[in-house]
Amino acid sequence: MCAAVTLPSDMNLAWSDPVLQHAVDALASGDPIPGYQALADSAADFDRRELYTDVLGDLGALHLGRLRAEAEQAADDPHRALLLGAALAAAAFTARGAAQMKDTSEQQVRGLVVLSRESREVLQRAAELTPDDPVVWTVWQSIAKAAPVRPDEPHMVWNKLLALAPDSFLGNHQRLSILCRKWYGSTDQMLGFVRERSAVLPDGHPLWSLVPQAYIEVWVDGWMVGNLLGRLYRFTSASALKKRAARAEVDAASDRILADPAGYADHPWLMVAHQMFGAYYSKAGVSDRARIHLERGGDRASSWPWGYFAGEEQAALISARRSAGLG
Numbered sequence: 001m002c003a004a005v006t007l008p009s010d011m012n013l014a015w016s017d018p019v020l021q022h023a024v025d026a027l028a029s030g031d032p033i034p035g036y037q038a039l040a041d042s043a044a045d046f047d048r049r050e051l052y053t054d055v056l057g058d059l060g061a062l063h064l065g066r067l068r069a070e071a072e073q074a075a076d077d078p079h080r081a082l083l084l085g086a087a088l089a090a091a092a093f094t095a096r097g098a099a100q101m102k103d104t105s106e107q108q109v110r111g112l113v114v115l116s117r118e119s120r121e122v123l124q125r126a127a128e129l130t131p132d133d134p135v136v137w138t139v140w141q142s143i144a145k146a147a148p149v150r151p152d153e154p155h156m157v158w159n160k161l162l163a164l165a166p167d168s169f170l171g172n173h174q175r176l177s178i179l180c181r182k183w184y185g186s187t188d189q190m191l192g193f194v195r196e197r198s199a200v201l202p203d204g205h206p207l208w209s210l211v212p213q214a215y216i217e218v219w220v221d222g223w224m225v226g227n228l229l230g231r232l233y234r235f236t237s238a239s240a241l242k243k244r245a246a247r248a249e250v251d252a253a254s255d256r257i258l259a260d261p262a263g264y265a266d267h268p269w270l271m272v273a274h275q276m277f278g279a280y281y282s283k284a285g286v287s288d289r290a291r292i293h294l295e296r297g298g299d300r301a302s303s304w305p306w307g308y309f310a311g312e313e314q315a316a317l318i319s320a321r322r323s324a325g326l327g
Contacts, residue, residue, distance in 0.1 A: 006028060006062065007024075007028060007059060008058050008059060008061065008062065008090075009312065009313075010058070010303045010307055010313060011055060011058045011059060011303060012054060012055055012058070012272065012301075012302050012303040012304075013300035013301055013302070013314075014271040014272045014275055014297060014298060014300055014301060014302035015051060015055070015268060015271060015272075015300075016271070016298065017048075017051075017268065019038050019041070020038060020051070020052055020055060020056075022034050022038075023035040023037075023038045023052070023056060024055065024056065024059060027056060027059050027060060027063060028059060030063060030066060032060070032063070032066060032067060032070055032080075032083065035052070035056045035060075035083055036070075036077070036079045036080055036083065038052050038056075039052055039053065039056075039079040039082060039083060040079050043079075043130075043133070046133075046134050046135055046164075046165050046168065047168075047169060047267060047268050047269065048268045049133075049135050050134075050135050050138055050168060050169065050170050050171075050268075050269075051170075051268040051269060053082060053083065053086045053135050053138070053139060054086070054138075054170060056083055056086065056087075057083065057085075057086025057087050057089065057090045057139065058086075058087075058090045058303075059087075060083055060084070060086065060087030060090065061087045061088075061090040061091040061094060063087070064084075064087055064088065064091060067080070067083060067084045067087050068084060070084075071083075071084040071122065075125070076129065077129075078126050078129035078130040078133065081122050081123070081125045081126035081129065082123075082126045082130075082133070082135065082136060082139070084122050085119050085122040085123040085126055085136070085139050085140075086119075086139045088115050088116075088118050088119035088122060089115075089116070089119045089139050089142050089143045089146075091115050092112050092115035092116045092119060092143060092146060092147065093112075093142070093146060112146060112147050113147055116143045116146060116147040119139070119143050120140070120143060120149075123136055123139060123140050123143075127140075132164065133164075134161055134164035134165035134168055134171070137157055137160045137161040137164065137171070138161060138168055138170050138171045138174070140157050140160075141154065141157045141158060141161060141171060141174045141175070141178075142174060144156075144157045145174060145177065145178050145183065145184075154178050154184060158171075158175050158178070167205075167207065169206055169207060169267075169269040169272075169273070170269070172197060172207055172210060173209075173210065173213060173304075175193065176190055176193060176194060176210055176213055176214060176217070177217070179193050180214075180217045180221065181221050182217075182220075182221055187218055187221070190214055190217065191214055194210045194211055194213075194214045197210055198210060198211060198253065201256070202260070202263070203256050203257075203259035203260035203263065204256075204257060204258075204259060204260030204261060204262070204263035204264045205256075205257065205263075205264055205267075206257070206264060206267050206269045206270050206272070206273035207273070208253040208254075208256050208257035208273065209253075209257070209272070209273035209274075209276040209277060210253075211249055211250050211252075211253035212250050212253065212254075212276050212277050212279070212280035212281075213276055213304075213305065215241060215246045215249070215250060215280060216241070216276075216279065216280055216283075216305050216308070218246070219241050219283070220308055241280060241283055241284040242284050242285070247284070247286075250277070250280055250281075251289070253277075254277055254281075254289060254292075254293070257273065257274075257277070258292065261296075270296075271296070271297050271298050271300075271302070272297070272302040272304075273297075274293040274294070274296040274297035275293070275294065275297035275298075275301070275302045275305075275306070275317065276302070276304070276305060277289070277290075277293035277297075278290050278293035278294035278297050278320060278324070279305045279306065279309070279320065281293065282294070282320035282323060282324060283309070287323065287324050287325065290320065290323070290324040291324040291325055291326060294317075294320060294321050294324050294326055295326060299317070299318075299321065299326075300314070300317075301313040301314045301316065301317040302317075
Protein backbone atom coordinates (compact mmCIF):
# COMPACT_ATOMS: atom_id res chain seq x y z
CA MET A 1 0.00 0.00 0.00
CA CYS A 2 1.37 3.40 -0.92
CA ALA A 3 2.46 5.18 2.28
CA ALA A 4 1.94 8.69 0.88
CA VAL A 5 -1.85 8.45 0.50
CA THR A 6 -4.74 8.71 2.94
CA LEU A 7 -7.19 5.83 3.24
CA PRO A 8 -10.36 5.63 5.36
CA SER A 9 -9.59 3.84 8.63
CA ASP A 10 -12.52 1.44 8.18
CA MET A 11 -12.00 0.57 4.51
CA ASN A 12 -12.13 -3.13 3.65
CA LEU A 13 -8.63 -4.38 2.85
CA ALA A 14 -9.34 -8.13 2.85
CA TRP A 15 -8.60 -8.72 -0.81
CA SER A 16 -5.65 -9.43 -3.09
CA ASP A 17 -6.22 -7.90 -6.50
CA PRO A 18 -3.56 -5.92 -8.43
CA VAL A 19 -6.17 -4.15 -10.57
CA LEU A 20 -8.03 -2.92 -7.50
CA GLN A 21 -4.77 -2.03 -5.77
CA HIS A 22 -3.78 0.17 -8.72
CA ALA A 23 -7.20 1.82 -8.73
CA VAL A 24 -7.03 2.43 -4.95
CA ASP A 25 -3.56 3.98 -5.13
CA ALA A 26 -4.61 6.20 -8.04
CA LEU A 27 -7.88 7.37 -6.44
CA ALA A 28 -6.13 8.03 -3.13
CA SER A 29 -3.87 10.40 -5.06
CA GLY A 30 -6.88 12.08 -6.72
CA ASP A 31 -7.07 10.15 -10.01
CA PRO A 32 -10.32 8.17 -10.47
CA ILE A 33 -9.65 7.03 -14.06
CA PRO A 34 -8.15 3.60 -13.18
CA GLY A 35 -11.16 3.04 -10.91
CA TYR A 36 -13.59 3.74 -13.74
CA GLN A 37 -11.63 1.35 -15.96
CA ALA A 38 -11.67 -1.36 -13.29
CA LEU A 39 -15.45 -1.02 -12.98
CA ALA A 40 -15.90 -1.13 -16.75
CA ASP A 41 -13.70 -4.22 -17.10
CA SER A 42 -15.56 -6.04 -14.30
CA ALA A 43 -19.05 -5.35 -15.70
CA ALA A 44 -19.58 -9.04 -16.52
CA ASP A 45 -18.34 -10.25 -13.10
CA PHE A 46 -20.74 -8.80 -10.54
CA ASP A 47 -18.88 -10.28 -7.54
CA ARG A 48 -15.70 -8.47 -8.51
CA ARG A 49 -17.56 -5.32 -9.56
CA GLU A 50 -19.30 -5.35 -6.16
CA LEU A 51 -15.97 -5.53 -4.33
CA TYR A 52 -14.44 -2.80 -6.49
CA THR A 53 -17.43 -0.54 -5.93
CA ASP A 54 -17.44 -1.12 -2.18
CA VAL A 55 -13.73 -0.41 -1.72
CA LEU A 56 -13.48 2.49 -4.17
CA GLY A 57 -16.74 3.97 -2.85
CA ASP A 58 -15.36 4.14 0.70
CA LEU A 59 -12.23 5.83 -0.59
CA GLY A 60 -14.21 8.03 -2.97
CA ALA A 61 -16.02 9.61 -0.01
CA LEU A 62 -12.79 11.58 0.49
CA HIS A 63 -12.84 12.80 -3.14
CA LEU A 64 -16.47 13.78 -3.76
CA GLY A 65 -15.64 17.02 -5.56
CA ARG A 66 -13.57 15.28 -8.21
CA LEU A 67 -16.07 12.44 -8.63
CA ARG A 68 -19.00 14.84 -8.99
CA ALA A 69 -17.14 16.79 -11.67
CA GLU A 70 -16.17 13.62 -13.55
CA ALA A 71 -19.72 12.25 -13.47
CA GLU A 72 -21.14 15.56 -14.70
CA GLN A 73 -18.65 15.63 -17.57
CA ALA A 74 -19.74 12.18 -18.77
CA ALA A 75 -23.37 11.88 -17.73
CA ASP A 76 -23.88 8.79 -19.92
CA ASP A 77 -21.10 6.78 -18.23
CA PRO A 78 -22.66 4.25 -15.80
CA HIS A 79 -19.32 3.49 -14.14
CA ARG A 80 -18.79 7.10 -13.12
CA ALA A 81 -22.35 7.28 -11.83
CA LEU A 82 -21.93 4.04 -9.87
CA LEU A 83 -18.69 5.14 -8.22
CA LEU A 84 -20.12 8.55 -7.32
CA GLY A 85 -23.27 6.93 -5.92
CA ALA A 86 -21.18 4.57 -3.79
CA ALA A 87 -18.94 7.40 -2.57
CA LEU A 88 -21.97 9.47 -1.57
CA ALA A 89 -23.45 6.49 0.28
CA ALA A 90 -20.20 6.01 2.18
CA ALA A 91 -20.07 9.72 2.98
CA ALA A 92 -23.65 9.54 4.27
CA PHE A 93 -22.70 6.80 6.72
CA THR A 94 -19.68 8.80 7.85
CA ALA A 95 -21.85 11.87 8.37
CA ARG A 96 -24.28 9.86 10.49
CA GLY A 97 -21.58 8.47 12.79
CA ALA A 98 -21.56 5.12 14.58
CA ALA A 99 -23.88 5.91 17.50
CA GLN A 100 -27.46 4.69 17.81
CA MET A 101 -29.97 7.05 16.22
CA LYS A 102 -31.16 8.35 19.61
CA ASP A 103 -27.59 9.55 20.26
CA THR A 104 -27.10 11.08 16.80
CA SER A 105 -27.17 14.87 16.50
CA GLU A 106 -29.51 16.83 14.25
CA GLN A 107 -26.53 17.95 12.17
CA GLN A 108 -25.44 14.33 11.66
CA VAL A 109 -28.95 13.32 10.63
CA ARG A 110 -29.12 16.23 8.17
CA GLY A 111 -25.82 15.13 6.59
CA LEU A 112 -27.08 11.58 6.30
CA VAL A 113 -30.33 12.65 4.64
CA VAL A 114 -28.78 15.12 2.19
CA LEU A 115 -26.00 12.80 1.03
CA SER A 116 -28.36 9.81 0.82
CA ARG A 117 -30.75 11.81 -1.35
CA GLU A 118 -27.93 12.76 -3.72
CA SER A 119 -26.72 9.16 -3.82
CA ARG A 120 -30.21 7.93 -4.77
CA GLU A 121 -30.40 10.43 -7.62
CA VAL A 122 -27.05 9.32 -9.01
CA LEU A 123 -27.85 5.63 -8.59
CA GLN A 124 -31.16 6.14 -10.38
CA ARG A 125 -29.19 7.43 -13.36
CA ALA A 126 -26.82 4.43 -13.15
CA ALA A 127 -29.81 2.05 -13.04
CA GLU A 128 -31.31 3.66 -16.13
CA LEU A 129 -28.00 3.34 -17.99
CA THR A 130 -27.40 -0.28 -16.92
CA PRO A 131 -30.72 -1.85 -15.85
CA ASP A 132 -29.17 -5.31 -15.44
CA ASP A 133 -26.36 -4.22 -13.09
CA PRO A 134 -27.04 -5.68 -9.61
CA VAL A 135 -24.26 -3.64 -7.99
CA VAL A 136 -26.34 -0.47 -8.32
CA TRP A 137 -28.87 -2.12 -6.01
CA THR A 138 -26.20 -3.28 -3.56
CA VAL A 139 -25.19 0.34 -3.06
CA TRP A 140 -28.83 1.48 -2.98
CA GLN A 141 -29.59 -1.11 -0.31
CA SER A 142 -26.98 0.50 1.94
CA ILE A 143 -28.73 3.89 1.83
CA ALA A 144 -32.18 2.29 2.08
CA LYS A 145 -30.93 0.75 5.31
CA ALA A 146 -29.48 3.96 6.74
CA ALA A 147 -32.10 6.48 5.59
CA PRO A 148 -35.15 4.90 3.93
CA VAL A 149 -37.53 7.30 2.21
CA ARG A 150 -40.47 5.00 3.01
CA PRO A 151 -40.88 1.92 5.24
CA ASP A 152 -40.84 -0.61 2.41
CA GLU A 153 -37.79 0.78 0.59
CA PRO A 154 -35.26 -1.71 2.08
CA HIS A 155 -37.51 -4.60 1.01
CA MET A 156 -38.16 -3.16 -2.46
CA VAL A 157 -34.45 -2.75 -3.09
CA TRP A 158 -33.70 -6.27 -1.83
CA ASN A 159 -36.27 -7.72 -4.23
CA LYS A 160 -34.59 -5.86 -7.13
CA LEU A 161 -31.21 -7.22 -6.09
CA LEU A 162 -32.54 -10.73 -5.50
CA ALA A 163 -33.94 -10.85 -9.04
CA LEU A 164 -30.59 -9.85 -10.56
CA ALA A 165 -27.99 -11.51 -8.29
CA PRO A 166 -29.36 -13.84 -5.60
CA ASP A 167 -25.81 -14.84 -4.61
CA SER A 168 -24.55 -11.28 -4.13
CA PHE A 169 -22.13 -11.53 -1.21
CA LEU A 170 -22.43 -7.97 0.02
CA GLY A 171 -26.14 -7.80 -0.79
CA ASN A 172 -26.95 -10.86 1.31
CA HIS A 173 -24.85 -9.61 4.21
CA GLN A 174 -26.56 -6.23 4.03
CA ARG A 175 -29.95 -7.94 4.03
CA LEU A 176 -29.01 -9.94 7.12
CA SER A 177 -28.11 -6.70 8.89
CA ILE A 178 -31.38 -5.05 7.85
CA LEU A 179 -33.31 -7.98 9.34
CA CYS A 180 -31.55 -7.95 12.72
CA ARG A 181 -33.28 -6.51 15.77
CA LYS A 182 -31.30 -3.29 15.99
CA TRP A 183 -32.42 -2.27 12.50
CA TYR A 184 -35.81 -3.32 11.07
CA GLY A 185 -36.38 -6.93 12.06
CA SER A 186 -35.84 -9.45 14.83
CA THR A 187 -33.41 -12.20 15.74
CA ASP A 188 -35.91 -14.79 14.50
CA GLN A 189 -36.27 -13.02 11.14
CA MET A 190 -32.50 -12.72 10.76
CA LEU A 191 -31.80 -16.37 11.61
CA GLY A 192 -34.68 -17.50 9.40
CA PHE A 193 -33.17 -15.59 6.49
CA VAL A 194 -29.73 -17.12 7.09
CA ARG A 195 -31.12 -20.65 7.23
CA GLU A 196 -33.17 -20.12 4.08
CA ARG A 197 -30.19 -18.75 2.13
CA SER A 198 -27.70 -21.35 3.38
CA ALA A 199 -30.04 -24.25 2.58
CA VAL A 200 -29.19 -23.92 -1.13
CA LEU A 201 -25.48 -23.06 -0.91
CA PRO A 202 -22.86 -25.39 -2.39
CA ASP A 203 -19.75 -26.39 -0.49
CA GLY A 204 -17.04 -23.73 -0.50
CA HIS A 205 -19.35 -20.77 -1.14
CA PRO A 206 -18.35 -17.58 0.71
CA LEU A 207 -21.98 -16.97 1.73
CA TRP A 208 -21.62 -19.67 4.38
CA SER A 209 -20.22 -16.71 6.34
CA LEU A 210 -23.79 -15.50 6.85
CA VAL A 211 -23.98 -18.00 9.73
CA PRO A 212 -21.17 -16.57 11.91
CA GLN A 213 -22.27 -13.05 11.01
CA ALA A 214 -25.75 -13.75 12.36
CA TYR A 215 -24.45 -14.97 15.71
CA ILE A 216 -22.03 -12.07 16.03
CA GLU A 217 -25.04 -9.80 15.48
CA VAL A 218 -26.89 -11.65 18.26
CA TRP A 219 -23.89 -11.10 20.54
CA VAL A 220 -23.61 -7.42 19.65
CA ASP A 221 -27.34 -7.01 20.22
CA GLY A 222 -26.83 -8.25 23.76
CA TRP A 223 -24.50 -5.34 24.50
CA MET A 224 -27.40 -2.95 24.00
CA VAL A 225 -29.81 -4.53 26.48
CA GLY A 226 -29.93 -4.17 30.25
CA ASN A 227 -27.71 -2.38 32.74
CA LEU A 228 -24.00 -1.66 32.32
CA LEU A 229 -22.86 -4.60 34.46
CA GLY A 230 -24.92 -7.09 32.45
CA ARG A 231 -23.78 -5.66 29.15
CA LEU A 232 -20.14 -5.73 30.22
CA TYR A 233 -20.48 -9.37 31.28
CA ARG A 234 -22.04 -10.39 27.96
CA PHE A 235 -19.27 -8.58 26.06
CA THR A 236 -16.35 -10.00 28.01
CA SER A 237 -17.73 -13.54 28.28
CA ALA A 238 -19.01 -13.73 24.68
CA SER A 239 -21.70 -16.00 26.08
CA ALA A 240 -23.96 -15.74 23.01
CA LEU A 241 -21.15 -17.08 20.80
CA LYS A 242 -20.48 -20.05 23.08
CA LYS A 243 -24.01 -21.41 23.27
CA ARG A 244 -24.19 -25.01 22.09
CA ALA A 245 -26.79 -24.41 19.37
CA ALA A 246 -24.88 -21.44 17.95
CA ARG A 247 -21.59 -23.36 17.94
CA ALA A 248 -23.17 -26.34 16.22
CA GLU A 249 -24.62 -24.18 13.46
CA VAL A 250 -21.42 -22.22 12.90
CA ASP A 251 -19.31 -25.40 13.01
CA ALA A 252 -21.53 -26.95 10.33
CA ALA A 253 -21.17 -23.85 8.15
CA SER A 254 -17.41 -23.84 8.73
CA ASP A 255 -17.19 -27.44 7.60
CA ARG A 256 -19.16 -26.61 4.44
CA ILE A 257 -17.04 -23.62 3.40
CA LEU A 258 -13.87 -25.64 4.00
CA ALA A 259 -15.19 -28.71 2.17
CA ASP A 260 -14.37 -27.37 -1.30
CA PRO A 261 -11.51 -24.88 -1.02
CA ALA A 262 -10.77 -25.00 -4.75
CA GLY A 263 -14.32 -24.38 -5.99
CA TYR A 264 -14.42 -20.73 -4.96
CA ALA A 265 -10.70 -20.04 -4.57
CA ASP A 266 -10.91 -17.04 -6.92
CA HIS A 267 -14.04 -15.53 -5.39
CA PRO A 268 -13.22 -11.88 -4.58
CA TRP A 269 -15.02 -11.98 -1.21
CA LEU A 270 -13.53 -15.25 0.06
CA MET A 271 -10.97 -13.58 2.33
CA VAL A 272 -13.70 -11.49 3.95
CA ALA A 273 -15.80 -14.63 4.47
CA HIS A 274 -12.97 -16.44 6.24
CA GLN A 275 -12.30 -13.42 8.45
CA MET A 276 -15.95 -13.50 9.55
CA PHE A 277 -15.54 -17.10 10.68
CA GLY A 278 -12.19 -16.21 12.23
CA ALA A 279 -13.73 -13.36 14.21
CA TYR A 280 -16.50 -15.59 15.55
CA TYR A 281 -14.14 -18.35 16.63
CA SER A 282 -11.61 -15.94 18.05
CA LYS A 283 -14.21 -14.30 20.29
CA ALA A 284 -15.70 -17.69 21.20
CA GLY A 285 -12.25 -18.90 22.28
CA VAL A 286 -12.00 -21.71 19.70
CA SER A 287 -8.41 -21.17 18.63
CA ASP A 288 -7.99 -24.23 16.39
CA ARG A 289 -10.92 -23.28 14.14
CA ALA A 290 -10.02 -19.57 14.33
CA ARG A 291 -6.53 -20.38 13.05
CA ILE A 292 -7.84 -22.25 9.99
CA HIS A 293 -10.05 -19.37 8.88
CA LEU A 294 -7.73 -16.51 9.83
CA GLU A 295 -4.91 -18.14 7.88
CA ARG A 296 -7.14 -18.22 4.79
CA GLY A 297 -8.43 -14.70 5.44
CA GLY A 298 -5.02 -13.05 5.21
CA ASP A 299 -3.49 -10.32 7.34
CA ARG A 300 -5.34 -7.28 5.96
CA ALA A 301 -8.55 -6.52 7.82
CA SER A 302 -12.06 -6.54 6.46
CA SER A 303 -14.21 -3.64 7.65
CA TRP A 304 -16.74 -6.06 9.16
CA PRO A 305 -16.83 -7.49 11.77
CA TRP A 306 -13.58 -6.18 13.22
CA GLY A 307 -15.00 -2.68 13.66
CA TYR A 308 -17.30 -4.06 16.36
CA PHE A 309 -14.40 -5.17 18.54
CA ALA A 310 -11.92 -2.31 18.58
CA GLY A 311 -11.50 1.24 17.43
CA GLU A 312 -9.16 0.08 14.66
CA GLU A 313 -9.97 -2.93 12.50
CA GLN A 314 -6.39 -3.88 11.65
CA ALA A 315 -5.40 -3.96 15.33
CA ALA A 316 -8.35 -6.27 16.07
CA LEU A 317 -7.36 -8.66 13.29
CA ILE A 318 -3.71 -8.70 14.38
CA SER A 319 -4.76 -9.49 17.95
CA ALA A 320 -7.00 -12.34 16.78
CA ARG A 321 -4.27 -13.79 14.57
CA ARG A 322 -1.76 -13.72 17.42
CA SER A 323 -4.22 -15.42 19.77
CA ALA A 324 -4.69 -18.13 17.15
CA GLY A 325 -0.95 -18.68 16.89
CA LEU A 326 -0.42 -16.83 13.59
CA GLY A 327 2.27 -14.23 13.03
